[in-house]
Amino acid sequence: MLRERFYTLTASCPDQVGIVARVSGFLAAHKGWILETSLHAQPPDEHDETGRYYMRVEIRADSLPFALPELCERFRSVAEDLDMEWKIADSALRKRVVILVSQQEHCLYDLLARWQAQELDIDIPCVISNHETFRGFVEWHGIPFHCVPVTSDGKDAAYAEVRRIFEEARGDTMVLARYMQILSPALCAAYPGQIINIHHSFLPSFVGARPYHQAWAKGVKLIGATCHYVTANLDQGPIIEQDVIRIDHTDTVADMVRYGKDIEKTVLARGLRYHIEGRVLLHGNKTIVFR
């Protein structure tokens, strides 16, 4: 799955006539070869009177006559004219994803399999857990493992330590791969749009603890999982991806847990992929996902 090097421009700005013309004109003037373009005009709503325009463009690096710093430098004036929030990522710099896990295998195994197969184009500088369970498994893959226990009266210290490790690892993204602890508001606030969680229900149904028990008690006919950015509001952050699976009256809570794992890992992997490829843009508490 090796691809040529490319840059990914993601941007948003107030909607107006001529945005695409301006950006694509800039790229064409430098012979920039566009690999993929995604565009979305979000209509005006209560947060945003004019409407907002979102874009994601992949440009082949070797088609441009200059390197990334100069591309950014030159693009800056286009962006300023359009009052744009933007960034340009370089495919040669892999995202550094730190995984947090507790004691369930499924998401961890799934992510490491994808990483091994180079299906997910990431580095995993380390794995952090509140248990020792997976030390051997993780270290066998050549990935450092940090056990940071979270005790009821030592939460602040624990999250400070998580943060220290994440910084030391120069992490871009924190993935809660069934990490069964609630991060502190301070930690959430420190990394907006950088912490991804997998919640084991089809949000907004069954917020909080033991969602499969809630689903069983309610008698729903499908159960789901939700991949979302973590914010200080528990289970309320912007939703990146969701999916469901059919159950019936014969399924116990244990069966639902088992079925649920299959969706959890798939939904988490999809959401993480969208995130690291710069396909997820935020609009208030909602996401634009350019698949």
Added chain:
Amino acid sequence: MLRERFYTLTASCPDQVGIVARVSGFLAAHKGWILETSLHAQPPDEHDETGRYYMRVEIRADSLPFALPELCERFRSVAEDLDMEWKIADSALRKRVVILVSQQEHCLYDLLARWQAQELDIDIPCVISNHETFRGFVEWHGIPFHCVPVTSDGKDAAYAEVRRIFEEARGDTMVLARYMQILSPALCAAYPGQIINIHHSFLPSFVGARPYHQAWAKGVKLIGATCHYVTANLDQGPIIEQDVIRIDHTDTVADMVRYGKDIEKTVLARGLRYHIEGRVLLHGNKTIVFR
């Protein structure tokens, strides 16, 4: 899709050893030919200390040496021994389904197409609406149409009229095919397990009015529909069937309404089929659905 005549026994009783042996032994003793058997042991829970056993059995009518009344008479002693709630339906007596509709086409057209094609084995003695919109369409099919307007200060009279029409039509089941009025508690209570609604969200998410607006505001990635029995608790009755469809950031509320219709009509038709075929048994506020 013509099938030979058959009886459908549905029953539940406290779980114990020998239930299936007793019932199937009774049938075998009379040479009853079983077409289909569905069995389910619901484990003990807070409502039910012993656990409860549910069954549905289809028996070919002409395999038995007697008619339905004698079958019932003879089965009674088996049922009493097992402390069973039970009934036996005769496929020769079609269920009489009264449809209530407001001004949206999709569920009404869908149900009438299935009825025309004899795909749903029901009679439709009449359609009731709070608007005149579909009078011509319904009457063209040879089905009587009753317009019962529901005004804010005339609700009691309106629901009394609905009830009178339903009784006069000798209805078994009332289907709310996007009927945009909230039935009175009295009407709900009069027909427990006989009124089927289609709610345009994946319950328990987005209870109440304008669920697609709620879904849009939340930014979910799938929307759904729920077919459930109506109880006095709005949108809280036992769930019979649900399904979902994928949406994304490009979809407006109007798009979601349009996508939603496709699931609403399918989910309603499935739920109704399960109901009229005696495939839905109630366990507290949950359903056993023998597909």
Added chain:
Amino acid sequence: MLRERFYTLTASCPDQVGIVARVSGFLAAHKGWILETSLHAQPPDEHDETGRYYMRVEIRADSLPFALPELCERFRSVAEDLDMEWKIADSALRKRVVILVSQQEHCLYDLLARWQAQELDIDIPCVISNHETFRGFVEWHGIPFHCVPVTSDGKDAAYAEVRRIFEEARGDTMVLARYMQILSPALCAAYPGQIINIHHSFLPSFVGARPYHQAWAKGVKLIGATCHYVTANLDQGPIIEQDVIRIDHTDTVADMVRYGKDIEKTVLARGLRYHIEGRVLLHGNKTIVFR
């Protein structure tokens, strides 16, 4: 679902640097307000050495200082420079869709319900059938109905008559809504990319007659439906849309037929919508579908 008037440009051309810049630059120069843009670079393959670029752009009509003829006139030079195949549709001119049907209700009822609800933005100038079955139903909707029987030795005459009716109705698109006759190669050739069929299997599995019987004999666990353009090669035309539904060992062929109908009508309606909105572009025997 009324929207403001808009033009839809669909186009394809050999891939090169600057296509988007040229087209969006042209539109921006005339203050054209873009509502939606979809772009796709099809990589080089055996049919096409350079790769081919596909686009679909919706432009608000009242944002432009001139009407459609002048828009076309001015765009022509852009298109010529890019060696482009293109057309521009006007949302004010509804597509005229002629429906062909035999004796099954489900697709016909479904399409007419969507048309009634103005969910599908089309005119239906007439319905053609080889049976009288649906005359009353269609005419009740105020739509002319033509019965054109197809006999084994009168096929040429029958298809000539279908063609005459289609022409007289100034049809744009012919929809085979479970029309159980095989169109003549001449008729297929006369309307490339204009005849849409719904095939009751997940192609390329189970080509030809009685696909549900084939699926039953094979023991597959999912059955499907395929909406495709009709070509002279039976069931081999470009696929527009497909979907599947789960079955199991308890399902008879009759059950599969019944389940299948639910997918057939949904898949046909989706495919037709993509087609009339100009979302389907052809690349050899494959489709680009800009959803």
Added chain:
Amino acid sequence: MLRERFYTLTASCPDQVGIVARVSGFLAAHKGWILETSLHAQPPDEHDETGRYYMRVEIRADSLPFALPELCERFRSVAEDLDMEWKIADSALRKRVVILVSQQEHCLYDLLARWQAQELDIDIPCVISNHETFRGFVEWHGIPFHCVPVTSDGKDAAYAEVRRIFEEARGDTMVLARYMQILSPALCAAYPGQIINIHHSFLPSFVGARPYHQAWAKGVKLIGATCHYVTANLDQGPIIEQDVIRIDHTDTVADMVRYGKDIEKTVLARGLRYHIEGRVLLHGNKTIVFR
């Protein structure tokens, strides 16, 4: 997910009145507590004039007054009267599943994660591969790893060695977890209904090599995977489970490979679970799957 010990009776016999009564009567006479019962009457077809009856019953071991050998001994006369093929499995004896793999991670990681989590109630006595790739990973789990290269002129010897290892490991089931070699007819014939493969297409579409390339060339809108028993007819054995995933025109073959992996591993795990729990019964080249 620990459950009490139970026996699983699976059986089939010519259909007649009284089968369920006879079997459930036998169990009730010994106070056998039935946990789960699945029944299916397969109608007469060209292979089978009388129709055939299939059943699967789980009985709590400690509810019976004798152990498995005596249960079998006593049941024998019931089975003989009904001309039954049958067996009784003991949940205390875990199935021994030998995994064959080549160089792709996804199915192997997935199966080992489920085994680690005790989600799949199996022993894995060894893993066999035609490459050394996963030796370390497998051995880290404490599972023996055998590399048996398959060269073009050494196939017979290789498969003889696979067979020897399987026998020595006292394997019940062989799982081809993306094992990219075609087993010899002799090996297939030696273990009918014991070798499970995952094929990376929605069979019967795209039999043989490079199914994703075939799917891409055809332009299908969904791709799938099929879990089936291996027979000497390549990709033609009885289908246990299938699923699909949506793709579109933007997806390259590489993308399809990536999406496909997610279905392959899920479909394989589901099929394997059904198999080891005795939920799959064969009817000619089709399967009854009691979920």
